Amino acid sequence: MVAVASLALGIPSTSAFPPAPHQTLFGVVRDELGNPLALPKSSVVLEVPGSPAVTAVVRDATGVDGNYQLTVPMDSGLTASRYKPSALFPAAAFTLKVRIGTVNYVPIEMTGVNGLVAEPGKTARVDLTLGVDSDGDGLPDAWERSVLAAMGRNGTLKDVRPDADDDGDGISNLREYMAGTYAFDPADGFVLTAKGVENGRSVLEFLALRGRTYTVEASADMSGWRPVGFAMPGDATNAAERTQYLADDVKPVQVRVAPGTTTEDRRFFRVKVH
Numbered sequence: 001m002v003a004v005a006s007l008a009l010g011i012p013s014t015s016a017f018p019p020a021p022h023q024t025l026f027g028v029v030r031d032e033l034g035n036p037l038a039l040p041k042s043s044v045v046l047e048v049p050g051s052p053a054v055t056a057v058v059r060d061a062t063g064v065d066g067n068y069q070l071t072v073p074m075d076s077g078l079t080a081s082r083y084k085p086s087a088l089f090p091a092a093a094f095t096l097k098v099r100i101g102t103v104n105y106v107p108i109e110m111t112g113v114n115g116l117v118a119e120p121g122k123t124a125r126v127d128l129t130l131g132v133d134s135d136g137d138g139l140p141d142a143w144e145r146s147v148l149a150a151m152g153r154n155g156t157l158k159d160v161r162p163d164a165d166d167d168g169d170g171i172s173n174l175r176e177y178m179a180g181t182y183a184f185d186p187a188d189g190f191v192l193t194a195k196g197v198e199n200g201r202s203v204l205e206f207l208a209l210r211g212r213t214y215t216v217e218a219s220a221d222m223s224g225w226r227p228v229g230f231a232m233p234g235d236a237t238n239a240a241e242r243t244q245y246l247a248d249d250v251k252p253v254q255v256r257v258a259p260g261t262t263t264e265d266r267r268f269f270r271v272k273v274h
Contacts, residue, residue: 021121022073027066028274029058029098029107032131032140034177036062036211039100044068044128047095058098063213064244064274066127098130105130137162143177179273180209192271201231201256206271208247213274215244216257218267225270230255244274 029037029044042058056070097104107128131140135157144160151166153159160166162174171181171190179190195203208214217225230242232255245253260267 022071023121024123025070025072025126026068026123027125027127028062029066029068029128030130032129032142033146034129034140034143034180036067037098037130038067038211041101043099044070045097045099045104046070046072047097055099061246062211062274063246064215066125066274096126096128098128138174139177147173180212181207190273192269194269195254198256200259202267202269203254203256204230204269204271205252205254207251208245208253209250209273210247213244213246214253215272215274216255217270217272218257218260219270220260220267222268228269229258231258232256 025046029042031037037058038060039058044056044058046054054070054072056068059067061067095106097106099105107130129138129140131142133139134141135144137158139160139162141157144157147160147166148155148157160173162172162177164173165171166173171179175190181190191206193205195205197203204216206214216228216230218228219225227243232242232245232253235242235256242255245255247253257269
């Protein structure tokens, strides 16, 4: 809506612009060992100089959209003053913090942070990692020390590199940290195994870890991937309504994937951990 007011007495015209749609930030807050944060009275706080903070509670359960969701009011950037005190201008300076109780922590890593270049009405995934990262490689010191101790090595933190594969299982240390598997055990990597076919449905198995959420995707050419429904033990024979699985224990899990289309002569599968 544009409102114009003018008089012959020389009063300048003024224009009012509609507020831009909010931006939504979401993702996973992890502790220094890579586990999704599940502490009471925890929240994610976005601060912009001169504006009230925007806060979102960190949920106990982690889904495909993470364990927090932050709605950020935005301004069109065309007016001299903000339509709302907590509005965020495009490209405004900001700080993201994690508040546990009354203590604020600045994350050592924020993946997807480029999405914070303010785009009205858009969503951006920003995962946050807590802890101390003294060598600045994206892996918390506590996690790196646990790897060194488990492998019986006397090296320094710099010896545990995010792109290395210390246990030789084909999965980098950084991916092991994100998935919650052990970077010192070649038999513990996050592996997807095809167990066979039951009633026209592919049966897949993987190790699920408590607190993490898993989704299944399929592809005909390993190029374009799409989510697929699946069933688990205990579900009806033809059920395929699940789109995600939140693990409440550490155990191998089998899923029965919904059949593909009649034009697909083969399908590839992958499982994503959130």
